[in-house]
Amino acid sequence: MNRSLEIPNLIVTKEEEEGGFKIVHVRSIEPVAEACNLGCKLWKNGTKTRDINDVPHYCKQPTILRFHEQRFGCADCADADGVIVGSDAVYEHVTFVQEGTWMTHRCIDYMASECVRTPFAEIARKVGVDRKTAAKAFSLRSDEIVAARKGVVPRVLGIDEIQVKKEMRAVLGDVENKAVYDMLPDRDEALERHLYELSDCRQLEVLVTDRYDPYRGMIKRRLKGRLHVTDVWHVVRHANFAIDEVRIRISKSLSNRRMGVALRNSKKLFHLRWHDATVEERASLVQWFKLFPVLAEAYWTKERYFELYLCQSTAEAEAYYKHWLSRLPGSVSDSFERHCAIPRRWMPMLIAYFEEPYTTGYIESVNRFIADQDRDGRGYSFDVMRAKFLLREPLADLTFRPKTHLSPPSRKRRVITPDDRALRDLQRGHHEPMVLRTTHAWSHRPGSFSISLRGLDLPYPPDIAPQMEAAMEALRNLKPTGSYVAGRCDFNRPFP
Incomplete structure (x- = not known):
């Protein structure tokens, strides 16, 4: 059987299965010996069998290349002192195997690329190696790539955090181009040190964060003159907190226990925006509004708060917010003032959104990827998590079929x-x-x-x-x- 494996100077001689592995017998077409000098006279002296791990073949079955390595004999080989002693064990030079391992170069590359999104244990089962071997292969490639990677400072830098190994880590990304930037050991000292390093970079113009107060202080100290924008979701979600407080207060005051439980379980219903609700959901809301007019006042107050981001300029947004705050209904004013009143120190960051309308939505999606990796890995170090974060790439839409717009019924407005x-x-x-x-x-x-x-x-x-x-x-x-x-x-x- 003379079948090629797309490895230069290598040919297949036999295939068999053994213990769940696909064993592929291979040999070199033209073996080249590692002679001690150009004057050696070599002769073939049998072969030696070595098992080398390769990428999964044949329906993703673990594959081992059983390489029949050519052995040579040489009468002119010398020892360390230069004395001619001869040798009958000069082996051929193997170029397709990673140095220090018995795995092919493409097997190392395959494991390193797959380990970005897949746990080490699963890749180890696919290749037929130990979990530590998969981790070693990932580190071998990731260290080289991360060390050579020079991140381009984005114009719009998004900052968020995620808990990994019981510590809050800072996650940075380019929200304008939707690309990862870096992951830092913590969100305090390491982040401030990193922002200080970026202070001389004039390419950085906008920073987008949530309402974590130390972020505001760091940006004010280290990045003066840059525009600081507060994320939209971290502002408007407080209106949902306020309506939840009103709803729970009403449910606790009801003598009808079943109705109280139903009202407490309708959290998602009251969080819906009116233009996103279906006819059935609107009808259900109207029934609650008729029973409890206070809920109607709270709901429409929440809707008007969300409409803050329909303004077209910073001046209009600031005037809209002040007008909304002054027209709060008395029955729900305490809850909305407690949750939705924006501190004066954060008002410039809120209205800055209308100059640069960016959010941390992309960073939140990356956080989900990090959380999934941390859960599936159950033992990854911070360095491994950072490497997986930096090597992450969006999944490519690889299909040869024409795209069809077959989607489930939309909830958009008719x-x-x-x-x-x-x-x-x-x-x-x-x-x-x-x-x-x-x-x-x-x-x-x-x-x-x-x-x-x-x-x-x-x-x-x-x-x-x-x-x-x-x-x-x-x-x-x-x-x-x-x-x-x-x-x-x-x-x-x-x-x-």
């Missing part, structure tokens, strides 16, 4: 065209009862308002009743000229 039955009925005056929710009372964009075409009886703040009546009349007289979004339609036109 678009209503002028030909749709809902708008036809609206023009004829036979529409179902609708409720308008105006943002005119709390928005700094006069004349913009939102309508709901779901036909649900939603409560709204009583202080905006005149604007709602005017909006309803404007809608009845409106001639549809484009597409309108069911659930929320923005018409940038002044009230009559």
